[in-house]
Amino acid sequence: MSDEAINAVGEYKYGFHDPENATIRFDSGLSEQVVRDISELKGEPEWMTDMRVKAYHHFIERPMPDWGNCNMLESIKFDDVTYFLRSSDKTENNWDDVPEDIKNTFDRLGIPEAEQKWLGGVTAQYESEAVYHSIREDLEEQGVIFLDMDSGLKEHPELVKKFFGTVIPYGDNKFSALNTAVWSGGSFIYVPKGVHVEMPVQAYFRINAKNMGQFERTLIIADEGSSINYVEGCTAPTYSTDSLHSAVVELIAMEGAKIRYSTVQNWSANVYNLVTKRGIAHKNAVVEWVDGNIGSKLTMKYPSVVLKGEGSHAEIISVAYAGEGQHQDAGAKVHHLAPNTTSNILSKSISKNGGRSSYRGLLKVNPKAHGCRSKVVCDALMLDADSRSDTYPTMEVSNSTADLEHEASVSKISGDQLFYLMSRGFSEEEAMGLIVNGFFEPFTRELPMEYAVELNKLLELEMEGAIG
Amino acid sequence: MSYLDIPVPNRSEHLWRYTSWKRVHPTKVESLPNIETSKVTINGEQIKSTTAKKILSNDEISRAFLTESNPQQHIVVLDEDMDALHIEVSCEAEISSCNLYFEANSSGSIILHITGVTNWFGLSITGMVQQNVNLSFAIVNDLSEGSTMLRAEDWTVARDSTLEYGELSTGGSRIKSDIRTYLKGSNATLIQNIAVNCQTTRVDDHHIEIHHQSGHSNSSLTVKSACSERGHAIGTGLLSIDEDCDKTDAGQVFKNLLLSPQAKAESIPELEVLSDDVSAAHGAASSSVDAEQIHYMMARGFTPNEAQAVIVEGFLVSSFAKMHNETTRQFLLEALSNQTGE
Numbered sequence: 001m002s003d004e005a006i007n008a009v010g011e012y013k014y015g016f017h018d019p020e021n022a023t024i025r026f027d028s029g030l031s032e033q034v035v036r037d038i039s040e041l042k043g044e045p046e047w048m049t050d051m052r053v054k055a056y057h058h059f060i061e062r063p064m065p066d067w068g069n070c071n072m073l074e075s076i077k078f079d080d081v082t083y084f085l086r087s088s089d090k091t092e093n094n095w096d097d098v099p100e101d102i103k104n105t106f107d108r109l110g111i112p113e114a115e116q117k118w119l120g121g122v123t124a125q126y127e128s129e130a131v132y133h134s135i136r137e138d139l140e141e142q143g144v145i146f147l148d149m150d151s152g153l154k155e156h157p158e159l160v161k162k163f164f165g166t167v168i169p170y171g172d173n174k175f176s177a178l179n180t181a182v183w184s185g186g187s188f189i190y191v192p193k194g195v196h197v198e199m200p201v202q203a204y205f206r207i208n209a210k211n212m213g214q215f216e217r218t219l220i221i222a223d224e225g226s227s228i229n230y231v232e233g234c235t236a237p238t239y240s241t242d243s244l245h246s247a248v249v250e251l252i253a254m255e256g257a258k259i260r261y262s263t264v265q266n267w268s269a270n271v272y273n274l275v276t277k278r279g280i281a282h283k284n285a286v287v288e289w290v291d292g293n294i295g296s297k298l299t300m301k302y303p304s305v306v307l308k309g310e311g312s313h314a315e316i317i318s319v320a321y322a323g324e325g326q327h328q329d330a331g332a333k334v335h336h337l338a339p340n341t342t343s344n345i346l347s348k349s350i351s352k353n354g355g356r357s358s359y360r361g362l363l364k365v366n367p368k369a370h371g372c373r374s375k376v377v378c379d380a381l382m383l384d385a386d387s388r389s390d391t392y393p394t395m396e397v398s399n400s401t402a403d404l405e406h407e408a409s410v411s412k413i414s415g416d417q418l419f420y421l422m423s424r425g426f427s428e429e430e431a432m433g434l435i436v437n438g439f440f441e442p443f444t445r446e447l448p449m450e451y452a453v454e455l456n457k458l459l460e461l462e463m464e465g466a467i468g
Numbered sequence: 469m470s471y472l473d474i475p476v477p478n479r480s481e482h483l484w485r486y487t488s489w490k491r492v493h494p495t496k497v498e499s500l501p502n503i504e505t506s507k508v509t510i511n512g513e514q515i516k517s518t519t520a521k522k523i524l525s526n527d528e529i530s531r532a533f534l535t536e537s538n539p540q541q542h543i544v545v546l547d548e549d550m551d552a553l554h555i556e557v558s559c560e561a562e563i564s565s566c567n568l569y570f571e572a573n574s575s576g577s578i579i580l581h582i583t584g585v586t587n588w589f590g591l592s593i594t595g596m597v598q599q600n601v602n603l604s605f606a607i608v609n610d611l612s613e614g615s616t617m618l619r620a621e622d623w624t625v626a627r628d629s630t631l632e633y634g635e636l637s638t639g640g641s642r643i644k645s646d647i648r649t650y651l652k653g654s655n656a657t658l659i660q661n662i663a664v665n666c667q668t669t670r671v672d673d674h675h676i677e678i679h680h681q682s683g684h685s686n687s688s689l690t691v692k693s694a695c696s697e698r699g700h701a702i703g704t705g706l707l708s709i710d711e712d713c714d715k716t717d718a719g720q721v722f723k724n725l726l727l728s729p730q731a732k733a734e735s736i737p738e739l740e741v742l743s744d745d746v747s748a749a750h751g752a753a754s755s756s757v758d759a760e761q762i763h764y765m766m767a768r769g770f771t772p773n774e775a776q777a778v779i780v781e782g783f784l785v786s787s788f789a790k791m792h793n794e795t796t797r798q799f800l801l802e803a804l805s806n807q808t809g810e
Contacts (some may be wrong), residue, residue, distance in 0.1 A: 066480055365754075367729070382744035385711070391739035394482075397754040400695075400726035409749040410741045 024086040028211060029079045032056055035181050038084050042150055042184075045157055048164075055170035055180035062174045068360075069327045072298045076272055081213040081244050083182045085127040091148055093134045102126050109235065111204050120199035121146045125216060126206050128184040139197060145190040146201055149217050152188025159190060163221055167250035167278050167306075175274045175300075179215045179248040186216030186247065191226040191257075200229040200262075200448055205245075207236035207271065213244040220250070222257035222285075229260045231448060235295070236268045242297065243271045251279030253287050255309065262290040262447055265299065269325060273299040283309030283338075290446045293320040293328050302360060304333035307341035307372075314343040319443040322355030322387070331360035331392075332376075336369040336402070345376040346442055351387030358390040365402040372399070378408035381439055383432075471500050471532040482736050483646065486702045487673040489529060492618045492644040494563045494588040503537040503590065506564040509556045510544065517542045517567075530620045530646055534565060534592040541567040546603065548574045552795050557591070559584030559611065570595040572603040577795045580605070581803075582639070585612040589640075595623040597631050599653065604632040604793030608803045611639035613668070619645040627653020627682070633660040634791050634800045636784075638807045641670050648677040651685040658687040663787040663800075665780070665807065666699025666731070673702040680709040680716045683743070689720040692787045694780045695731035704736040707750060713743040720750035725783055727757060727776060781805070 024041070026034060035056045039049040064073050092098050095112050106112060106124050114122075121135035123146075130148035139146070145156065153160045170180035187203050207214050222228055236243060245267060253259045259279060267273055273296040279287035289303035305314035320328035334343040349357035359378045380389040391408045413435050421431035437444070444452040476497050477484040490497050505517055517540035526532040546553060555578065557566050564586060570578060570593065582591070589611060597603045611617060617640045625631045637643060649658050664672045678687045693701035703722045724733035735752040757779050765775030784804055791797040 066478070380741070382741065385714070385744050387744060389739075389741045391737075391750070393735075393737065393752070395733075395735040395752050395754060397724065397726065397734070398732045400729055400731050400756045402726070402754060403756075404752075404754045406735070406737075406752040407749070408737075408739060408751070409747075410739060411747055412744045 023089055024084070026082060026084040028082050030056070030081070030083055030182070034083055038182055038184065041084075044153060047161060048153065051165065051170065052181050055177045058171055059174060059177035059181055062177060064174060068300055068329050069298055072272075072327060076242070076244060080211050080241070082209065082211055083213050083215070084184060085209055085212060086129055087126045087208070088129070088131040091130045091133045091151065093132070095132060098132050102131050105206060105208070106132070106204070109204065109206070114202070119202050120197055121201040123148050123187050123203040124206070125185045125203065125214075127209060127212060128214065130185050135201070136199070142195045143192040144195060144197060145188065147188045149186040149188045149219065150184065152219070156188070156190070159221075160188065160219070163219055163250070163252060167252060167280050168248050168276050173276060175246045176248050176276045179217060179246050179276070182213070183215045183217035183248070186218040187220070187230070188218070189220040189228065189230065191222045191228050193223045194225045196226060197228040200231045202231045202233070205232065205234040207243050207245065211241050211243060213246070216247050218247065218249040220259055220261070221252045222254060222259050224254045225256040227258040229262070231262045233264050233266070235266050236271050241270065245271055245273045245275070247275045249275070249277040251287055253279060253281045253285035255283040256285060257282075258286040258288075260288040260290065264292045264447070265295060267295040269295065269297050271296045273301065275301045277301065277303040278306065279304070280306045280308050281312035281314060284311040285309060286313045286315070288315040289318070289332070290443065291316070291318040291330065292443060293318075293330050296328075297325065298327045298329070300329045302331040302333050304335070304362075305343065306335045306337060307343065308337050310338045311340050312338065313341065316343070316345045317443050317446055318345075318347045319440050320349040320357045322349065322351045322357040324353040324355060327356045327358070329358040329360060331358070333362040334364070334374060336365045336372040336374065339368065339370040339372065341369060341372045343374040345374070347378040348380075348440060348443065349389060350381045350383065350436060350439065351389050352383040354386040356388040356390070358392065359408070360392045362394045362396070363404060363406070364396045365399050365404065367398045369399050370401045373403045374405070376406040379439070380408075380410040381436070382410060382412055469527050469532060471529065471536045474527070474529045474532055477529055482704050482738070483675050485704070486734055487642070487644050487671065491642065492530075492616055493533070494590070494616070500533070500537055501563070503563055503565045504561055505538055505540045506566045506584070506589065507558040507560065508542050508566060511554050515542055528620070528646070530618055530644070531592060531622075534590045534618065534620055535567060538565045538567060538590070541569055543569045544571070544578070546570070546572040546574055546576050546578060550574065550576055552577045552579065554579045555581070557582045559586040559589040562586060563588045565590030567592045568594070572597045572601045575602040577604040577606070577793050579796060579799050580607045581610065582608065583610045586615045588616045588618075591617065591619040593621040595621065595631075597623065597625045597629045599626045600628045602630045602632070604634075604791065604796040606634045606796035606800050608636045608800065609639040609643065610803070613641055615640040616642045617644070619643070621645075621647040623649040625649065625651050625653070625656040625658060628655045629653070630657040630659065632791055632793055632796070633658065634788050634796055635662045636800050636803050636807070637662065637672055637674075638665045643672045645673065646675045648679070649687070650679045650681055651687060652681050654682055654684040656682060656685045659791075660687070660689045661787045661791060662691045663784040663804065664691070664693040664701050665784060666693065666695040666701045667697055669698045671700045671702070675704045677706040677708070678718065680713050680718060683713045684715045685713065686716070687718045690787055691722045692725070692784055693723070693733060694725045694727060694783055695733055696727040698728070698730040700732045702734045704738070705750075706738045706740065707748065708740040709743050709746055709748060711742045714745035716743065716746040716748070718746070718748045722752040724754040725757065725780065726754060727780065
């Protein structure tokens with residue numbers, strides 16, 4: 001391991017923060033007026049304001065989920081959260097025009113460098129709104145729309161109106177209602193028919209302020225025969241008070257289209273991460289979620305796919321690392337609605353230092369989904385006796401021609417594997433790190449190279465002190 | 469806690485997700501009727517009941533209901549010199565129930581056969597397998613079509629003991645079973661094999677909990693369900709391993725065979741593990757009968773229906789193939805053969 005990594009032992013690498021230089025900051029707390037003010041500030045059409053207000057009332061009336069980590073959920077202080085904070089007056093498309101302190105943050109996170117090397121487009125969101133946005137010219141020329149969501153609503157209102165909230169309506173759950181009420185930022189992407197976006201596009205979400213709530217909204221539409229690979233990353237400073245991240249991501253893959261959505265979630269340990277992600281796959285379309293959860297205090301996230309068209313396919317790879325004080329309640333859901341649909345779910349989790357990881361999944365086969373196939377594999381590693389691992393899978397099958405498998409296992413690192421590596425000169429800690437990296441390998445190999453390297457480095461840091 | 473003080477369970481609880489309490493209550497959920505005791509015989513002799521004393525828990529709604537609506541209990545003790553107990557429960561009244569307490573102080577087998585033409589039958593079992601005892605238990609539900617059965621079982625297995633549990637569930641039209649086993653000592657072992665056949669409109673909902681409360685304990689659960697016509701099989705399970713239960717070895721498998729377009733199956737095999745040095749695994753699978761197998765049988769003179777029946781019988785028979793106790797295994801196999809041969 002590098003000296004740099006060793007020096008950073010026990011620290012959250014992205015826990016630094018900048019002084020707050022907000023141009024607009026709402027008082028903490030949520031009310032209908034706050035919701036209306038956000039909408040007015042953004043100059044939104046009436047239909048969006050109405051939807052926000054309806055969603056707000058739904059959020060207030062709907063009880064907290066009575067499943068998952070109810071104790072942690074009940075401890076969220078919604079009145080202490082800041083629901084809107086604007087750090088920059090406009091979204092820039094040149095890093096030099098981004099306010100200095102914000103640019104420095106993204107420099108430290110390596111975003112501009114990555115953009116130059118291997119990205120097709122970047123959105124950088126700081127607090128509630130995007131501060132930087134760019135897309136490669138060749139993609140723009142092909143008709144690809146890649147905007148932050150606020151700009152998407154302004155520039156393509158009809159397209160947004162047609163699809164917004166169709167995959168995840170505000171009434172879906174309490175936190176999708178909250179997001180719909182106060183959403184700000186996120187990405188809006190439209191890929192025209194037959195266009196393949198070869199280089200990944202990236203969104204990076206950064207929370208900087210204390211008690212901040214980030215509620216980005218992402219909508220990706222891949223038209224017939226097109227494809228896109230979207231990558232998102234997220235970090236936040238470490239504070240003694242909690243922040244809330246509650247995003248909604250909607251994916252629509254039209255006939256023959258393919259969307260891959262990769263996430264490396266590395267929030268600091270004071271962030272509640274309550275996210276709803278769902279994709280709809282039309283005929284012969286493919287939706288893939290590659291989902292890594294390393295940080296946060298509590299994550300509740302179950303990327304799902306509705307296989308609506310015949311021959312569509314879902315692929316979900318989810319990994320979770322739960323360290324001290326963390327609960328990673330992650331999983332996957334697939335609804336097979338149409339014939340000959342297929343899905344694969346692979347979930348891997350590690351619990352360490354009293355951390356808790358849970359897999360919660362749903363596999364549902366409707367009566368008309370003839371000949372569908374699905375396989376679910378969940379593996380959990382527990383590194384000490386203080387940790388916990390749960391698996392809550394649900395299979396509901398209403399078609400006799402369906403072929404479904406689910407398997408799960410919980411174990412510790414094999415003594416034989418450790419012995420083998422140590423007999424070849426590795427220390428116990430290094431050996432354990434290698435085994436953990438290998439355990440997550442099915443996930444990291446699906447990530448762009450730079451992300452995979454970063455993730456391996458992160459895991460090495462997290463594994464420090466795992467012995468003794 | 470009294471039944472009337474317990475709130476009607478919400479369907480968000482996975483125990484009640486597919487079969488609501490209202491559907492398995494014999495009258496109305498807000499009432500606690502007095503329910504008469506079914507006739508119980510052991511090895512052909514009728515036994516009398518006594519006022520219920522030996523009950524593990526009554527905080528859960530079905531347990532509270534069963535014990536409060538019928539305070540009588542039959543106590544069955546398996547001692548030395550008793551090799552096998554054959555218990556027949558006959559349910560002839562429109563609504564009846566039976567509370568059984570089993571105590572195994574010596575190795576042997578207990579067979580429980582439930583028969584009768586009834587509307588509703590309730591069964592509660594509290595079982596205790598004492599130290600150094602190997603108990604083989606078989607239960608066959610042969611209730612008449614149209615009947616509803618509510619069942620709650622709590623088993624405790626002490627150290628160095630084994631509970632071998634076999635069940636064939638084919639009778640009745642709506643079955644709700646909640647079976648919980650607590651492995652409380654080192655080397656306590658549970659081997660549980662359940663075969664379910666859901667024909668016509670039969671709904672069979674099994675909830676199976678296995679709690680490892682001691683290290684070096686073992687459990688193995690296999691649930692096989694065959695669903696034809698509009699049959700609906702539900703298998704929910706919770707395998708929990710407490711803290712400081714190292715060297716626990718636990719496995720669960722739920723397999724569903726769907727034989728008609730209207731058949732349905734649901735499986736929720738949950739796992740909660742709080743110790744690290746354990747081996748815990750579960751699996752679930754749903755599938756139809758392999759067309760090649762049907763073709764193979766038909767090529768040898770079977771009609772499609774006969775071929776399917778043979779394959780289903782083979783699927784369910786394999787549930788009991790590994791049961792060690794000859795008496796219980798034979799009883800289950802014969803019961804299955806009678807059932808599928810009808």
